[in-house]
Amino acid sequence: MKHQGRIAPPGKNGREMKTAETLKIVIVGHVDHGKSTLIGRLFHDTGMIPETRVAEIAGTCERQGRPFEYAYLMDALEEERDQNVTIDTAQTFFKTDKRTYVIIDAPGHKEFLKNMITGAASADAAILLLDGVEGVQEQTRRHAYLLSLLGIRQVVVAINKLDMVDYDRQVFQRTENDIRAFLHTLDITPASVVPISAREGDNIASPGDRMIWYGGPTILQALDNFANVRAETGLPFRFPVQDVYKWDNERIYAGRVETGQVKVGDPVTFLPSGRQTEVKSIRLWPNEDLAQARAGECVGFTFADELFAERGEVLARSDDLPTTVGEIKASLFWLARNSFVKGKNYRLKLATAEVDATCVAIEERLDSSTL
Amino acid sequence: MSDHLDRLEAESIYILREAYNRFPNLAMLYSIGKDSTVMIHLARKAFFGKLPFPLVHIDTTYKYPEMIAFRDRMTKEWGAELVVGRNEEAIAAGMGPDQGRLLCCAKLKTEGLTQMIDAKGYQGLLLGIRRDEEGSRAKERVFSPRGQQSEWSYKDQPPELWDQFNTNYPEGTHVRVHPILGWTELNIWEYLAREKVEICPLYFARDGKRFRSLGCAPCTGTIDSTAATVDEIIEELKVIRAPERAGRAQDQENAYAMQKLRAKGYM
Ligand SMILES: Nc1nc2c(ncn2[C@@H]2O[C@H](COP(=O)(O)OP(=O)(O)O)[C@@H](O)[C@H]2O)c(=O)[nH]1
Numbered sequence: 001m002k003h004q005g006r007i008a009p010p011g012k013n014g015r016e017m018k019t020a021e022t023l024k025i026v027i028v029g030h031v032d033h034g035k036s037t038l039i040g041r042l043f044h045d046t047g048m049i050p051e052t053r054v055a056e057i058a059g060t061c062e063r064q065g066r067p068f069e070y071a072y073l074m075d076a077l078e079e080e081r082d083q084n085v086t087i088d089t090a091q092t093f094f095k096t097d098k099r100t101y102v103i104i105d106a107p108g109h110k111e112f113l114k115n116m117i118t119g120a121a122s123a124d125a126a127i128l129l130l131d132g133v134e135g136v137q138e139q140t141r142r143h144a145y146l147l148s149l150l151g152i153r154q155v156v157v158a159i160n161k162l163d164m165v166d167y168d169r170q171v172f173q174r175t176e177n178d179i180r181a182f183l184h185t186l187d188i189t190p191a192s193v194v195p196i197s198a199r200e201g202d203n204i205a206s207p208g209d210r211m212i213w214y215g216g217p218t219i220l221q222a223l224d225n226f227a228n229v230r231a232e233t234g235l236p237f238r239f240p241v242q243d244v245y246k247w248d249n250e251r252i253y254a255g256r257v258e259t260g261q262v263k264v265g266d267p268v269t270f271l272p273s274g275r276q277t278e279v280k281s282i283r284l285w286p287n288e289d290l291a292q293a294r295a296g297e298c299v300g301f302t303f304a305d306e307l308f309a310e311r312g313e314v315l316a317r318s319d320d321l322p323t324t325v326g327e328i329k330a331s332l333f334w335l336a337r338n339s340f341v342k343g344k345n346y347r348l349k350l351a352t353a354e355v356d357a358t359c360v361a362i363e364e365r366l367d368s369s370t371l
Numbered sequence: 372m373s374d375h376l377d378r379l380e381a382e383s384i385y386i387l388r389e390a391y392n393r394f395p396n397l398a399m400l401y402s403i404g405k406d407s408t409v410m411i412h413l414a415r416k417a418f419f420g421k422l423p424f425p426l427v428h429i430d431t432t433y434k435y436p437e438m439i440a441f442r443d444r445m446t447k448e449w450g451a452e453l454v455v456g457r458n459e460e461a462i463a464a465g466m467g468p469d470q471g472r473l474l475c476c477a478k479l480k481t482e483g484l485t486q487m488i489d490a491k492g493y494q495g496l497l498l499g500i501r502r503d504e505e506g507s508r509a510k511e512r513v514f515s516p517r518g519q520q521s522e523w524s525y526k527d528q529p530p531e532l533w534d535q536f537n538t539n540y541p542e543g544t545h546v547r548v549h550p551i552l553g554w555t556e557l558n559i560w561e562y563l564a565r566e567k568v569e570i571c572p573l574y575f576a577r578d579g580k581r582f583r584s585l586g587c588a589p590c591t592g593t594i595d596s597t598a599a600t601v602d603e604i605i606e607e608l609k610v611i612r613a614p615e616r617a618g619r620a621q622d623q624e625n626a627y628a629m630q631k632l633r634a635k636g637y638m
Contacts, residue, residue: 114530121532285419298384
């Protein structure tokens, strides 16, 4: 890609600021393989579903003349329930003794791929779910590919609906081999592959006694085994300017420290303009001014010199500057209905910068539906 | 940055600053409740003590007097510009919950709000809704575009990746921005405690009852509770199993009441 403005890479995106004892898990997989049911089960087995919510769902199911649907917990929209399909991503919460989880339900249907990506983009880890009988399907492959593209490396595979084959170990092993082989091509090694029945509750919160041949963790144990996403330390200081407030006769540069840290008095440089100055103060209302700012913090800076830097520039310490470039090589996942065209002008957003960009060459192409 | 509340706070501040940068004509909806109170505190942090946009309150005339008194006292303390909107026509015609709760919500709240948006030409509106409140809110985007009539196309929402919020919309669209979408009810109270933020007194138990969610007097019920401080409320929430909005009658009208209200522009 070639672009007219010059931009500085601001370190990676916001991922590495995630540090908490809350973990965001996205559940992906082919449509109808049981994602919503698994989520309902997780909530039920951890005691997170209010009685009134159960009553509401039971009432709806009764009016529709069908057995209790755990899926309705996430599929809250009328259209989703009537057509029995997840349309958009939803987020809910549950707790184990170890930590709080945000569960992101991502639609499996091809038509709603943009919603699946919206959900998955914010996840720290994933459960890839597949129907043990149907095995690896088109959306199983596509979703796994998207996980690798989004950089989600902590993955548990759940092989579902084993109640339908009397918990047959061979059915499980066949699907397990297939999915492991496919994930291998994407450089994903699953933390575990768990045989389950989401509907009956086997190997979700407790192992039960119908799959004694399996010695691995339940889904909940597998989740608790995931590592917290910690801030990477030792990275250089990068602060993309989000806005400049010209109030009370001073300029406050507002934004979030993406990586590294900086102290009052440090010599700093704005890129790509190259303007140099020194950090005068670090603001964090209503507290006293800070002595230093660290990755993940939303702060405001004032500087020793009168500057005219703007949103989109990246602030770095003068002794550890990023390289500025006019051309980058990138993997694009193209979602739009119209094709991506070489030579056409596009708007490229990177952190808070927006520049015009033109594609000079497409080196490799992959259709995610033919994986 | 090791604490979950720090992470939520930083996320919200980032969103607030993004909205302020992107929409020259921005306002914040102030419902007087705990969620808007947290949102205002976050905005004051984001803008170094200032509130650089007006607070909009949609007055249904059915709010508790304690709520209005709290609103007037706090907005003065914050130095905020308060804009009060009322659907005068519907109020004059005697609209009330006796004519149907959902109709009343649609007239006094949704229409009151859309009239205000039209009159002031707001392009961006900050709202303190949360995903854990109920099912249709769980599906929301942080930047949620609305059509000419404020309608929400929940079946065709734009993608939203990382912190890149979509800001290119067709003419006539206004955008609902949700800075605290990822907070839970418990997070709200833990944050109020940590930051020592003052909250409307109706939340605290008196004579064995308190409000868990605040709304219009005829449609908002109390819960049995002895929690008379923020810390006691936090302890109570850790064991309570009933949903937060159980006391809000409009949610209970029928199975998809909230989805239908919200598709037409309700908060
Ligand atoms: N027999 C059986 N059926 C299941 C199981 N899990 C889900 N289902 C059914 O499979 C269908 C699709 O499930 P759903 O959770 O909606 O799938 P989603 O599209 O992946 O969210 C529903 O009718 C479920 O009741 C299971 O473990 N065993």
